[in-house]
Amino acid sequence: AQSVSQHNHHVILSEAASLELGCNYSYGGTVNLFWYVQYPGQHLQLLLKYFSGDPLVKGIKGFEAEFIKSKFSFNLRKPSVQWSDTAEYFCAVQIKAAGNKLTFGGGTRVLVKP
Amino acid sequence: DGGITQSPKYLFRKEGQNVTLSCEQNLNHDAMYWYRQDPGQGLRLIYYSQIVNDFQKGDIAEGYSVSREKKESFPLTVTSAQKNPTAFYLCASSRVASQRETQYFGPGTRLLVL
Numbered sequence: 633a634q635s636v637s638q639h640n641h642h643v644i645l646s647e648a649a650s651l652e653l654g655c656n657y658s659y660g661g662t663v664n665l666f667w668y669v670q671y672p673g674q675h676l677q678l679l680l681k682y683f684s685g686d687p688l689v690k691g692i693k694g695f696e697a698e699f700i701k702s703k704f705s706f707n708l709r710k711p712s713v714q715w716s717d718t719a720e721y722f723c724a725v726q727i728k729a730a731g732n733k734l735t736f737g738g739g740t741r742v743l744v745k746p
Numbered sequence: 747d748g749g750i751t752q753s754p755k756y757l758f759r760k761e762g763q764n765v766t767l768s769c770e771q772n773l774n775h776d777a778m779y780w781y782r783q784d785p786g787q788g789l790r791l792i793y794y795s796q797i798v799n800d801f802q803k804g805d806i807a808e809g810y811s812v813s814r815e816k817k818e819s820f821p822l823t824v825t826s827a828q829k830n831p832t833a834f835y836l837c838a839s840s841r842v843a844s845q846r847e848t849q850y851f852g853p854g855t856r857l858l859v860l
């Protein structure tokens with residue numbers, strides 16, 4: 633069965649620092665990739681998604697992610713974080729052969745210190 | 747105001763009791779999903795429904811049951827057979843259950859079994 637790994641469980645950084653969250657998946661075929669974010673007390677919401685085409689995807693709030701097929705990775709980045717980026721971030725993979733279900737990583741809690 | 751509602755926000759039950767979590771959507775989506783969120787494990791799929799009167803087991807269906815009698819409603823019953831029911835439960839929906847469809851999430855219900 634496919635799996636999704638997010639290597640960092642907790643990240644603490646200061647405002648204006650750069651953020652990169654790792655996401656790796658285990659499946660050799662075609663995938664759709666997503667990053668979701670859960671701000672404190674709010675619904676889980678979509679940050680960005682990759683289906684095909686340009687492997688560098690831009691999402692909301694200044695986030696971007698790069699799909700590197702050879703590395704089975706879809707890392708999330710933001711050049712300069714703000715206190716409001718404090719949240720839990722989830723990577724997810726969708727595979728047609730698995731009934732188009734989403735498989736989520738374990739999540740990374742990000743704390744941005746003001 | 748379109749969206750997904752889950753009630754209640756917090757739910758307390760005694761061990762051995764069945765409990766039903768509500769999920770309603772007014773997005774006119776065909777597909778609905780139930781996930782369980784545990785710290786460090788991300789979201790795991792319990793059940794999903796692609797259309798009214800049809801549903802399939804997800805990755806961790808044991809101890810749970812669902813029904814889909816109406817398009818807008820997808821209640822989840824946590825039975826006494828579920829060995830570790832205390833968790834945060836998230837309901838989601840998508841326009842259809844196919845590739846490239848974004849899933850939208852509700853606010854969640856936190857279940858505590860004493």
